[in-house]
Amino acid sequence: MGIRGKWLRAKRGAWICAAGAFAAAVIVAVYAAVVPTGQTLPAGSKATPFALTVFSSPSLPPEVQAQEAATAPLLFDRDTTTQHVAFDVSSVQAAFESPQSVSAIKIFGPAPYLLSVKADAGGSFQSIAGLENLNLTALPAAWNTFTAAAPVTTGKILLTLTPATGGSASGLNEVELWTTAAPVTVKSGAALLAQLLGPTPPPQGRAYTALNSSATPTTAVVTPNDNSQTLATNTFKFTLDRDPAHFVRVYLTYEQFGQGSLVSVRRLINASQPATSQAGGSPILPNSVWSTQVERINPAVLIRGINTIQFKVLSSSFTNGGFTVRNVRVVGELDDGANTIETISANQPDALGNNPVEALYDGDLATGWQPYPADQPIEAVAPSVEFVFRRPTQMEAVSLYLSAPIAGQVQLSVKQAGVWSDFPAEAGVAFDTGWNTISVPATVPPESRAYEGARLTFSGGSGSSAEVREFLFVGSGVGGRTVPPKIFIAFPDAGQFYGRVGYVQGFVEPWNNGSGNATMTLGGQTLVQVSGTIDGVRNKDNVGLAAQADS
Structure with a gap:
């Protein structure tokens, strides 16, 4: 099964490749220290408002005010290629479903505004210390984090944009509101x-x-x-x-x-x-x-x-x-800022079925994956686990929870523009029982931190009984929310077929990237595509398995 057709290449493609090479050179030259924090997970999570209200300048014509209201949802659409444009001083009120402990705001790229953030407190909006008069005009083309002096618990946030000179940006691409709440992983x-x-x-x-x-x-x-x-x-x-x-x-x-x-x-x-x-x-x-x-x-x-x-x-x-x-x-x-992982795979088999790699990402600190299981052979010289993201994601940190101190070394690698780069390996003694967090070194520019995947590699620890109980990659998506295109299969989920026939159900995302609808083939035959839905049937004769017995 495959997708045929010309998908538009991102205009930033050449830049990303160059940035990837630069980042690789930077990463090997710096160290990202491990910070053990025991039972406390230091990472916060993203909270997305469910309702927006726009307060435009009354001096603007009604049609311009309507345009501001129409583009405001693009601030929270998980797509850094779209933008909201304010033509005069205006405010966007973002309401949560329940009070949140807001600790930071992230802005993607430069914008021609000064930004002030206020929180609702008993019916009136109060300024949040540390988030006042933020100059967005000269920010790099990446996620930029502004941290409040102290977290503020509120049900509504007011973002006030004041046009400012400097820079060449024409609007504000994307906003994320981050809270002190620890992310919770759900495996399926x-x-x-x-x-x-x-x-x-x-x-x-x-x-x-x-x-x-x-x-x-x-x-x-x-x-x-x-x-x-x-x-x-x-x-x-x-x-x-x-x-x-x-x-x-x-x-x-x-x-x-x-x-x-x-x-x-x-x-x-x-x-x-x-x-x-x-x-x-x-x-x-x-x-x-x-x-x-x-x-x-x-x-x-x-x-x-x-x-x-x-x-x-x-x-x-x-x-x-x-x-x-x-x-x-x-x-x-x-999107909570920690659920970008789409697939997980290990480089060694689970021969006995009692060391599932999926336990790394099930939200359960009582289950885990052992790099060095005592009851089955270790086929890889250096056991590793690879995490593939749905889309490029700008890394803030990775956190892993260990059941016990681990022997040997642990190395974090990241994939950018198709190329893997290694952070220097960390000694196992730097890790401790509980949560351990590795942050991107400050010397790596924000625009060079967008990765497509991450990998943990273990070496020299044979005999260690430690389990990795949970793994989190915390960060913010970069680019279009459905880029690169991807096929998702809902059925079969375990290789099911009936007699000589196999049934396939799923979808492709996006089904149209602006250059036309995707063309999908299943078993060499073109599928009729409606809104990207995959709904097809093929028998063994269609796919070169005519001699295979029925089931």
Whole structure:
């Protein structure tokens, strides 16, 4: 399976390559000291406001005030290539869903303004010490952090922009509001759902319950003979209270009875909207067991406001294709500054299945991964774990939690413009039980800190029983939020196929990068692409496996 077509190259491509080479030269010349902090995680997290109010200068014409209001959401759209433009002194009020302990503000790149930040305190806005009259005109083209003299707990922040001379910027690209709250890791959509339904939901998680118009609004019985009236009761609705661009990941979840897989259920998300996702409906795998389905979906097929999810049987000829669904939800994970990791892999196998590398990123300090497991062979000379990010991310720090002091050496490497560069290895004695944080050396310029991945390499510690219980990469995304393009597969998730047939369901992000829709092929055949949804079927004869036995 692949994507064909010409994706536009970023204008900064040549600059990034040069910066990557420069950063590599800088990194090997400096040391990033390890700071053990025991049970305290020093890293904070990003909080995204869900509502904005713009207060433009009354001297501006109404159409210009409307333009300011229209671009204000671009301040928090997780895309550093877009910008908000203020034409006179104006303010943007950012409201949180609950009070946050705001400790810093990040600004991407230069902007032709002075910025002052205030916090709501009992109905009036008060200046935040350390965040007053910040001159943004000469900032580097990177994330720049301004720290408050002391954290301020508030439910609303007021950003006041005053036009200033100097520099060549025409607007403000992006803003991030950071808090003292430690980030919480969630390893999967199923884990996110379970935690949101549990007693301690993760702060970056959001759950939206979808209901239908029947007397039993949480449940729908779907049959092959549904008509327009019954199809209406098979349609669930929920209201999304924020811009879907705020989410790093989104999942459609529901419980189903009568079919054994999510690909057996036809579901249509926002079928009447220009951006829609319609997939599933075969193969028919009848069963009599309730199961929970969790399917990753593209946030871009959602809208702020009312969204619909309809379930149906793909064809009335599928006489055994009926099913029941209940507890339909959409759950999402907001960008908290520490959930950019997309995939994790180790360079040695888990031969016995008791040393899963995924335990590094499951939010559970009771589970971990051992570089030097005593009960199975270590095939790599230097065991390592590689973390791939969804997009280039400007690093603030990495933190790892150890179950015990570790022997040998630990080396952090970072990937930039496709090239790996190593920080100098740190002696294991520099680490301690609990959290250990490695920050980027101050000598590395901010614009040279955007990385595509990170790697931990362990050496000389054979016999050590220490586990890495958790790994966090803290930073801020750089560039477009869907760059580079990527394919996400929801099914199969474990190599499933039926007889001679394999079913594939997922999406490509973005489905259109400005140069036209992506062309997708599956098993050598072009897929019909609607809003980036992947919904295809191929048999063994299509993919060169004609001689292979059926299953």
